[in-house]
Amino acid sequence: MSSSPLLNELVEALRVLPGVGAKTAQRMAFHVLERDRAGARRLADKLRDAVERIGNCTRCRTFSEEPVCTICRSASRDAASLCVVETPVDQAALEHATGFRGRYFVLLGRLSPLDGLGPQELGLDLLASRLAEGEVRELIIATNPTVEGEATAQYIGQLARQAGIRATRLAHGVPLGGELEFVDRSTLAHAFGTRQDL
Numbered sequence: 174m175s176s177s178p179l180l181n182e183l184v185e186a187l188r189v190l191p192g193v194g195a196k197t198a199q200r201m202a203f204h205v206l207e208r209d210r211a212g213a214r215r216l217a218d219k220l221r222d223a224v225e226r227i228g229n230c231t232r233c234r235t236f237s238e239e240p241v242c243t244i245c246r247s248a249s250r251d252a253a254s255l256c257v258v259e260t261p262v263d264q265a266a267l268e269h270a271t272g273f274r275g276r277y278f279v280l281l282g283r284l285s286p287l288d289g290l291g292p293q294e295l296g297l298d299l300l301a302s303r304l305a306e307g308e309v310r311e312l313i314i315a316t317n318p319t320v321e322g323e324a325t326a327q328y329i330g331q332l333a334r335q336a337g338i339r340a341t342r343l344a345h346g347v348p349l350g351g352e353l354e355f356v357d358r359s360t361l362a363h364a365f366g367t368r369q370d371l
């Protein structure tokens with residue numbers, strides 16, 4: 174607790190950020206007040222702008238300040254490849270790592286009936302009508318390799334089959350640069366079972 178109620182409120186507000194506990198929040202608050210008030214003002218402006226102006230793309234559901242995002246609008250993207258991911262963060266990770274030139278569909282979650290997340294919440298009706306447009310030839314399902322992510326992948330695979338579209342799934346395996354003795358058993362078993370020709 175400090176002598177300023179406003180400072181206490183700032184510390185409390187900073188804790189909304191992931192991985193920021195009471196100590197870190199306090200350090201951040203003191204830092205901006207002591208050393209970087211201009212930076213803090215810019216941060217406050219950007220936070221307000223982002224929260225007020227960034228919505229979701231009406232075609233792929235990723236974050237966008239326009240009704241249709243830049244990737245969906247880009248003519249240089251291959252309309253035949255559509256990659257399904259759980260979150261905009263996963264989309265950004267693939268975008269940075271792979272050089273994929275198709276388009277995306279962002280579920281904003283994964284099937285999880287206990288949390289009230291069903292096909293409707295994941296926009297799967299939007300995905301189905303997208304597949305029915307006839308442009309997509311391969312649906313790359315890049316949901317996470319968790320129990321719920323796999324169940325989601327199975328469900329979406331079904332949608333693709335119904336639309337007569339090829340569905341593929343990211344490979345699971347041994348991490349590059351890793352050593353077999355440190356890989357968990359289920360990953361190792363999966364990698365062994367899906368080994369490829371050399």
Ligand SMILES: [Zn+2]
Nearest residue numbers: 230233242245
């Ligand atoms: Zn989009």
